[in-house]
Amino acid sequence: MESQNIKKKSVRKAGLLSLIPGLGQMYNGQQLKGFAFLAVTIAFLIELVTIGIPAFQDFVTLGTVPIRDHSLFLLVKGTLQIIITFVFLMVLILNVSDARQVAKQYNTLGYVNRSARSMLKNIWENGFPYLLTIPAYFVMLFVIVFPVLVTLLMAFTNYDFYHIPPAKLIDWVGLQNFVNMFFLSAYRSTFVSVLGWTIIWTLLATTGQITLGILTAVITNQKFIIGKKFFRIIFLLPWAIPAFVTIMSFSNMFNDSIGAINQQVLGLLNYIPFVQVSDIPWKTDPFWTKTALIMIQTWLGFPYIFVMVTGVLQSIPDDLYEAANIDGANAIQKFTKITLPMILFATAPVFITQYTFNFNNFSIIYLFNSGGPGDVGGGAGSTDILISWIYKLTTGTSPQYALASAVTIVISIIVIGVSLLTFKKTHAFSNEEMM
Amino acid sequence: MRGILSSTKFNRFFSRFLTYLFLIVLSIIIIYPLLITVQSAFNASDLTAFTLDLHMHWTLANFQQLFTQTLYLTWFKNTMIIAVSTMIIQVIIVTLAGYTYSRYRFKGRKNGLIFFLVIQMVPTMAALTAYFVLGLIINGLDQYWFLTMVYVGGGIPMNTWLMKGYFDTIPRDLDESARIDGAGHLRILWQINLPLAMPMIAVQALWAFMGPFGDYLLSAFLLRSPENMTVAVGLQQFIADPTNQRVAMFAAGSFLISIPIVILFFLLQRNFQSGLTAGGTKG
Numbered sequence: 078m079e080s081q082n083i084k085k086k087s088v089r090k091a092g093l094l095s096l097i098p099g100l101g102q103m104y105n106g107q108q109l110k111g112f113a114f115l116a117v118t119i120a121f122l123i124e125l126v127t128i129g130i131p132a133f134q135d136f137v138t139l140g141t142v143p144i145r146d147h148s149l150f151l152l153v154k155g156t157l158q159i160i161i162t163f164v165f166l167m168v169l170i171l172n173v174s175d176a177r178q179v180a181k182q183y184n185t186l187g188y189v190n191r192s193a194r195s196m197l198k199n200i201w202e203n204g205f206p207y208l209l210t211i212p213a214y215f216v217m218l219f220v221i222v223f224p225v226l227v228t229l230l231m232a233f234t235n236y237d238f239y240h241i242p243p244a245k246l247i248d249w250v251g252l253q254n255f256v257n258m259f260f261l262s263a264y265r266s267t268f269v270s271v272l273g274w275t276i277i278w279t280l281l282a283t284t285g286q287i288t289l290g291i292l293t294a295v296i297t298n299q300k301f302i303i304g305k306k307f308f309r310i311i312f313l314l315p316w317a318i319p320a321f322v323t324i325m326s327f328s329n330m331f332n333d334s335i336g337a338i339n340q341q342v343l344g345l346l347n348y349i350p351f352v353q354v355s356d357i358p359w360k361t362d363p364f365w366t367k368t369a370l371i372m373i374q375t376w377l378g379f380p381y382i383f384v385m386v387t388g389v390l391q392s393i394p395d396d397l398y399e400a401a402n403i404d405g406a407n408a409i410q411k412f413t414k415i416t417l418p419m420i421l422f423a424t425a426p427v428f429i430t431q432y433t434f435n436f437n438n439f440s441i442i443y444l445f446n447s448g449g450p451g452d453v454g455g456g457a458g459s460t461d462i463l464i465s466w467i468y469k470l471t472t473g474t475s476p477q478y479a480l481a482s483a484v485t486i487v488i489s490i491i492v493i494g495v496s497l498l499t500f501k502k503t504h505a506f507s508n509e510e511m512m
Numbered sequence: 513m514r515g516i517l518s519s520t521k522f523n524r525f526f527s528r529f530l531t532y533l534f535l536i537v538l539s540i541i542i543i544y545p546l547l548i549t550v551q552s553a554f555n556a557s558d559l560t561a562f563t564l565d566l567h568m569h570w571t572l573a574n575f576q577q578l579f580t581q582t583l584y585l586t587w588f589k590n591t592m593i594i595a596v597s598t599m600i601i602q603v604i605i606v607t608l609a610g611y612t613y614s615r616y617r618f619k620g621r622k623n624g625l626i627f628f629l630v631i632q633m634v635p636t637m638a639a640l641t642a643y644f645v646l647g648l649i650i651n652g653l654d655q656y657w658f659l660t661m662v663y664v665g666g667g668i669p670m671n672t673w674l675m676k677g678y679f680d681t682i683p684r685d686l687d688e689s690a691r692i693d694g695a696g697h698l699r700i701l702w703q704i705n706l707p708l709a710m711p712m713i714a715v716q717a718l719w720a721f722m723g724p725f726g727d728y729l730l731s732a733f734l735l736r737s738p739e740n741m742t743v744a745v746g747l748q749q750f751i752a753d754p755t756n757q758r759v760a761m762f763a764a765g766s767f768l769i770s771i772p773i774v775i776l777f778f779l780l781q782r783n784f785q786s787g788l789t790a791g792g793t794k795g
């Protein structure tokens with residue numbers, strides 16, 4: 078055999094050598110790649126010494142002299158440096174595993190790619206999936222990972238309207254914001270009341286839109302209906318029209334004194350015998366504002382569920398119902414034993430995303446009544462959910478950036494925890510496509 | 513399928529009556545608020561609130577006022593620029609990533625998918641302060657490109673999942689035979705899979721396009737000067753001030769912005785069902 082004549086490369090040695098990036102590749106005979114790795118490393122080291130280390134130092138102190146040191150920028154630069162360092166560590170790991178792999182390849186195949194051309198070809202052939210996903214990761218790194226990281230760090234500082242850089246310095250305060258949120262009576266009562274309404278809102282509004290969506294889909298899917306297309310178009314309108322338009326219109330219609338709901342709709346109801354309704358304080362009574370919000374979200378959100386469930390219904394084979402008919406099942410049995418399980422099985426993951434969507438549904442809360450009426454302390458109104466409270470904490474006249482960040486973290490933990498648990502429970506990802 | 517209400521045990525007439533009653537009542541509940549908004553856009557009287565008025569005087573004066581006395585056209589153009597660039601960038605990125613996660617088996621794939629799933633649940637818009645600081649540092653405040661990138665980034669994780677789910681439903685046999693015939697990565701993607709994924713790509717494009725039209729929070733926060741605003745923020749100003757409510761102008765502006773979106777929506781809605789059920793149910 079040809080390959081037996083070739084001196085074997087030690088995989089272990091290649092791996093160990095590449096702890097100094099590039100050496101392992103050179104040992105394998107891939108000079109060009111080795112130099113590339115070495116160059117990246119040197120560039121990183123130079124960056125680290127000139128920019129990185131001062132950035133890390135400033136990150137720890139967050140500045141010492143007001144005006145000269147802008148604590149916020151120092152925080153951000155430190156965060157960027159953390160990301161750069163992390164990316165370099167990934168390169169380092171890639172470098173070691175590459176050296177080991179090439180050594181293995183040399184031992185079995187007896188050759189390695191030396192020329193630049195063959196190497197590029199190799200990247201194209203085997204690195205294609207990485208090339209295609211790089212843009213996604215690149216954008217997410219800056220637009221999601223970085224801001225989330227900054228927010229996370231900000232939650233451990235005292236950044237608020239008393240400490241606005243560069244006039245004042247920001248300091249690390251550890252878990253103080255979380256302690257305030259959970260134990261300081263003023264913030265705790267706000268947090269508890271806002272969280273309580275957020276949960277009620279999420280459950281009622283989402284369940285409302287899912288129930289109406291399923292009901293509408295099942296009813297509209299009956300064969301005998303004339304004008305199905307016509308009804309379908311109407312039912313899709315709330316989804317088709319930009320939500321902010323309808324929310325702002327509803328906000329006007331629910332006006333206590335001059336709004337169409339009190340003036341026209343309730344007035345019409347009074348024509349029904351024995352029904353006597355007076356004007357409802359939609360915008361000034363928290364209970365009625367909440368009721369209105371839930372009704373509007375049901376109106377806005379059911380078409381999405383309707384479309385999806387209709388798709389599932391059309392895919393359920395007729396035989397199932399025929400078999401059920403032979404067995405003498407009644408309509409309700411057919412619905413609970415065949416239709417509903419099929420719907421839930423196919424769409425459970427999407428239902429979960431609807432719950433998380435409403436948990437953070439800022440637009441409707443803010444645009445309908447700005448989180449009002451009234452005040453539950455901490456700058457939050459009686460219909461504010463966590464996300465709109467954060468918005469007010471960040472944009473109000475006396476901003477509480479650090480507290481807002483702490484609330485954001487609490488929200489994220491709740492949402493991620495609950496979603497992952499339910500995703501697991503519904504076995505949404507147990508199919509083989511995931512693996 | 514046979515409807516639940518049309519079972520033999522129910523009186524047939526009664527069940528049909530209930531069905532139509534439900535459909536008609538729901539239709540009225542949907543049409544009524546939309547109708548009075550549209551009608552207010554053409555109402556000549558000086559409105560403070562929307563009401564259905566059968567004897568009103570029709571006019572186009574509100575639209576004329578909208579074009580001549582406000583920055584509406586500028587806002588419309590701004591929103592258009594942002595929406596179109598968001599759509600193009602996001603669809604390219606999401607299609608490539610979704611395709612990769614569906615078709616290739618590579619190291620780090622599973623972790624990548626879990627990363628997309630988890631990051632999708634983080635409410636990125638709550639990181640407002642961070643966006644503000646980031647914008648300040650890279651000079652992105654009041655700039656379209658910065659807002660566009662924020663929209664694109666926020667849309668990637670969830671839509672990549674949906675896209676992957678859709679590609680999963682396209683049979684792989686074609687790829688295999690093409691590969692045997694000597695087709696490379698790009699040819700298989702470009703000539704075989706992209707045409708088959710067109711329905712989902714259209715849906716993705718529509719959603720990415722509609723996002724900036726519907727968003728209020730980020731554009732209100734990141735675009736500060738009136739001539740850079742988007743339609744959502746601009747229109748909100750018409751009704752934000754309780755003492756100076758320009759309701760008819762708001763209605764006219766809303767009507768104009770909704771028309772193209774509703775048309776696009778119904779042109780593409782045929783694709784929704786396949787896109788949603790394929791992408792949604794598989795994860």
